[in-house]
Every structure is written in C-alpha cells, then in structure tokens.
Amino acid sequence: MNWSGQDFSGAWSEAPAPSHAMRALEGRLGIRLLDRTTRSLSPTSAGEQLLLRLRPALASVEDMLAELDQARDRPMGRxxxxxxxxxxVHVVLPRLATLAQRYPEVTVEPVINDGLVDIVAERFDCGVRHAGGLQGDMIPVRISEPMELVFAAAPAYLASHGVPATPDDLGAHRCISCRHTSSGALHRWDFVRDGEMFGRAVPETFITNDVDLMRGAALSGLGIVCLLRLQAAPYLGAGSLAQVLPGWAPVLAANHLYYPSRRQPGAAFRAFLEVMQA
Known part of the structure; x- marks a missing residue:
C-alpha cells in the first residue's frame, strides 16, 4: 500500500467501498472533493488541499504498516x-520464477515505461533504469551487466542495398527507428569508435514504438535496425538477420533497481530485492 503519493484520479474508479466513503465525507463536509465523470475521477481544489494536509499522516501510517509487515513469518503482498x-523482459522477468518458488504469496506488477517516472508520486515500490537515468534521493542496486547493442538487417535487404561500412553510409539506406511513447522523441542512433561516442542522423523510413515491430520490420527486409544483442541473437544465429557495422555499436550502461531512501521497505519488496540481486 502506498498512500503518500496518492492520485485521486484512479484510486476509486473500481473500488466501491472507498468511493462510498468519499461520498459520505463530502456529504459530511458539504464540499465536493472529487470531480466525477463516467470515465475518470479528479480532485477538486478542495480535494487537493485536503490531500496535501493528509499526506504526512498517511505516510506515517504507511511506515507503521511496513514495520508490522516485517514481522510476518512469510513475505506477502504486491x-x-x-x-x-x-x-x-531480459532482467526482471527471468528471475520471477525463482521469486514465485521461494515466496509464492508475493505478487509482482511490472509496468513498462521508457521515460523517467516519479516512482513515489506514481505509487511504485521501485524503478529500473540504466545508470545515469536514476532519480535523486534513491538507493540504487545494480541488477545487470552492461547491455550490448547491435545493428542488423535481413540478408535479402543487404543483397539489394549493399552493406554499410561506416555510419556515414547509412544515409543511403533505409533505417528502422523507435519513437519513445512517453516523450514522443525518436531514439537517437549512437555509435562508438576508439572509445568515443557520437550520434548520426539516419533516414527514418520506418518508425514504431514497439521493439517486436522493429525486429519484424527488419526480418521483412524493410531496413537496418538497432537492437539489443539479446533481442537479435536468435535471429542472428538462425541467419534471418545479419550483423552490420560490427565494432560501431555502443554498449548500454548496467541496469539499476532503485527505491526511495526515506521509506521502510516491506517484507514483500525485500524478498523481491533479494531475488533481483541474486
């Protein structure tokens, strides 16, 4: 439970009992605290003021509940x-079978977001990002090795368009690009040589926000794609994709799990953290 960053907009949309309690409170005070539509809830100015005043008390209750949670014989919760x-996909998911085996009463809810998120305000227990993209005032825990990128294309595409020898050659090629859903920005193609990283503008002939579509487009011969080697490895091994520009692809920083330094971790989160660090 995390009430300190509570957002009224979705808290009671599917929870009848709290919704009835809120209506009762509004009736008692004679003030509307929520603006309601058929699809959403949002706080009124009075509701926002009430929430700001209540947050310290709710945070204190949450800390007390976390302390009680640590007294459990078996971790449980979400x-x-x-x-x-x-x-x-490649770091968290492969370890969840171990978590389920050791701690069957712990429920995990991963939410995918490629942008930077205030995990406290959005009621997350933790976030996972590459080193350098972590929020301040967080405890970071490294949970992966650095992740290698690779440039690849279908053999049929390369037979038709030629094989680029340097990043400058990509100007004459079709490139498969990724648009980040959170920011709307196109992912920049970076390259590395002699330890120096630099970017190059490439033709954006196919753009999507989904890595499976990117890989599928490359397999279909639509152009050159930049993927994690983990994402491309089975297809490189099978010969349905061929690596191009070897030695030019950068390596992404290691992934770190991070969580608030000022919050007492509950038993379920400590069990999750134990497995992620293994």
Missing amino acids: VRINAHRPAA
Missing part, C-alpha cells in the same frame, strides 16, 4: 515496478 522494456 510489488509494483516501473521499468523500461528491455530490463523488464
């Missing part, structure tokens, strides 16, 4: 994680 997709 852990909400905000992670970028590669970390969720």
Whole structure:
C-alpha cells in the first residue's frame, strides 16, 4: 500500500467501498472533493488541499504498516515496478520464477515505461533504469551487466542495398527507428569508435514504438535496425538477420533497481530485492 503519493484520479474508479466513503465525507463536509465523470475521477481544489494536509499522516501510517509487515513469518503482498522494456523482459522477468518458488504469496506488477517516472508520486515500490537515468534521493542496486547493442538487417535487404561500412553510409539506406511513447522523441542512433561516442542522423523510413515491430520490420527486409544483442541473437544465429557495422555499436550502461531512501521497505519488496540481486 502506498498512500503518500496518492492520485485521486484512479484510486476509486473500481473500488466501491472507498468511493462510498468519499461520498459520505463530502456529504459530511458539504464540499465536493472529487470531480466525477463516467470515465475518470479528479480532485477538486478542495480535494487537493485536503490531500496535501493528509499526506504526512498517511505516510506515517504507511511506515507503521511496513514495520508490522516485517514481522510476518512469510513475505506477502504486491510489488509494483516501473521499468523500461528491455530490463523488464531480459532482467526482471527471468528471475520471477525463482521469486514465485521461494515466496509464492508475493505478487509482482511490472509496468513498462521508457521515460523517467516519479516512482513515489506514481505509487511504485521501485524503478529500473540504466545508470545515469536514476532519480535523486534513491538507493540504487545494480541488477545487470552492461547491455550490448547491435545493428542488423535481413540478408535479402543487404543483397539489394549493399552493406554499410561506416555510419556515414547509412544515409543511403533505409533505417528502422523507435519513437519513445512517453516523450514522443525518436531514439537517437549512437555509435562508438576508439572509445568515443557520437550520434548520426539516419533516414527514418520506418518508425514504431514497439521493439517486436522493429525486429519484424527488419526480418521483412524493410531496413537496418538497432537492437539489443539479446533481442537479435536468435535471429542472428538462425541467419534471418545479419550483423552490420560490427565494432560501431555502443554498449548500454548496467541496469539499476532503485527505491526511495526515506521509506521502510516491506517484507514483500525485500524478498523481491533479494531475488533481483541474486
């Protein structure tokens, strides 16, 4: 439970009992605290003022509940994680079977988001990002090795368009690009040579926000794609994709799990953290 960063907009949309309690409070005070539509809830100015005053008390209650939670014989409860997709798929997910085996009463809710998120305000227990993209006032825990990128294309595409020898050659090629859902920005293509990283503008002939579509477009011969080696490895091994520009692809920093330094971790989160660090 995390009330300190509570957002009224979705808190009672599917919870009848708290919704009835809120209506009762509004009737008692004679003040509307929530603006309601058929699809959403949002706080009125009076509701926002009330929430600001209540947050310290709610945070204190949460800390007390966390202390009681640590007294359990077996960890139980829900852990909400905000992670970028590669970390969720290739780092967090492979370890969840161990978590389920050791701590079957712990529920995990990973939420995919490639942007930077205020995990406290959004009621997450932790986030996962590359080093350098972590929020301040957080405890970071490294949970992966650095992740290698690779440039690749279908052999049929390369037979038709030629094989680029340097990043400058990409100006004559079709490139498959990623648009980040959170920011709307296109992912920049970076390259590395002699330890120096630099960017190059590339033709954006296919753009999507989904890595499976990016990989599928490359397999279909639509152009050159930049993927994690983990995402491309099976297709490189099978010969349906071929690596291009070897030695030019950068390596992404290691993934770190991070969580608030001022909050007492509950038993479920400590069990999750134990498995992520293994």
